[in-house]
Amino acid sequence: MREPADFDAFYDATSRRVLHQLYALTGDLGRARDCTQEAYARAWRHWPAVTAATSPEAWVRGTAWRLASGPLRRGVKRGPKQPAAPPGAESADLVAALLRLPERQRYAFVVRYLAGAAVADIAAETGTSVATVENRLAKAHTTLARILPGDIAALTGGHRV
The missing domain is CATH 1.10.10.10 (Winged helix-like DNA-binding domain superfamily/Winged helix DNA-binding domain)
Incomplete structure (x- = not known):
């Protein structure tokens, strides 16, 4: 059973770190955001499996990385560009x-x-x-x-x- 409060706490505690790591991996902040967002959406859909993983954060990071580095970057739809502060x-x-x-x-x-x-x-x-x-x-x-x-x-x- 999904526990929204547990997922929300996990997201709040880890999403910024995962985004920064994915940006470091891809060099593209927009792609990093899109793939991180999709990875957390998948984590929500598979929350029981994610919480059973040795490291739920590693599960999300690995999912985001596979999305970012996949052959055609399938499954990730680019949202509207949001202005970002330059690094x-x-x-x-x-x-x-x-x-x-x-x-x-x-x-x-x-x-x-x-x-x-x-x-x-x-x-x-x-x-x-x-x-x-x-x-x-x-x-x-x-x-x-x-x-x-x-x-x-x-x-x-x-x-x-």
Whole structure:
């Protein structure tokens, strides 16, 4: 049974984070909004399964990412454009750098360092091994360190996979 108050609390607590993560993954705020909105609509329709998931937020983020990166971006209808504040220079630089990474490296990096997920959780979320996620993170870190040498250490808390 769906509990509207539970869903509302979940949405209020997570939607902004998921939107920011999806923006970092896609580099397109409009697409990030549309896919995030659709992912939460799907979460509402499948609320019992979402609440049974190890991480409901990861369920929504994964759904939004699949919508954003799907072959034809099926199932996501663009709504009317809403004016958005432009991202700050730091955010824009980070997103531009992230977009230079291959998709799988970008996803691992954003989920690890912007969402704060553990490597094992990313492996479970993506259906890969811990070693694969660690490899993707290491490659992403190396590439980003060349693009954003001073900023990467601050972003990752000085950690290197």
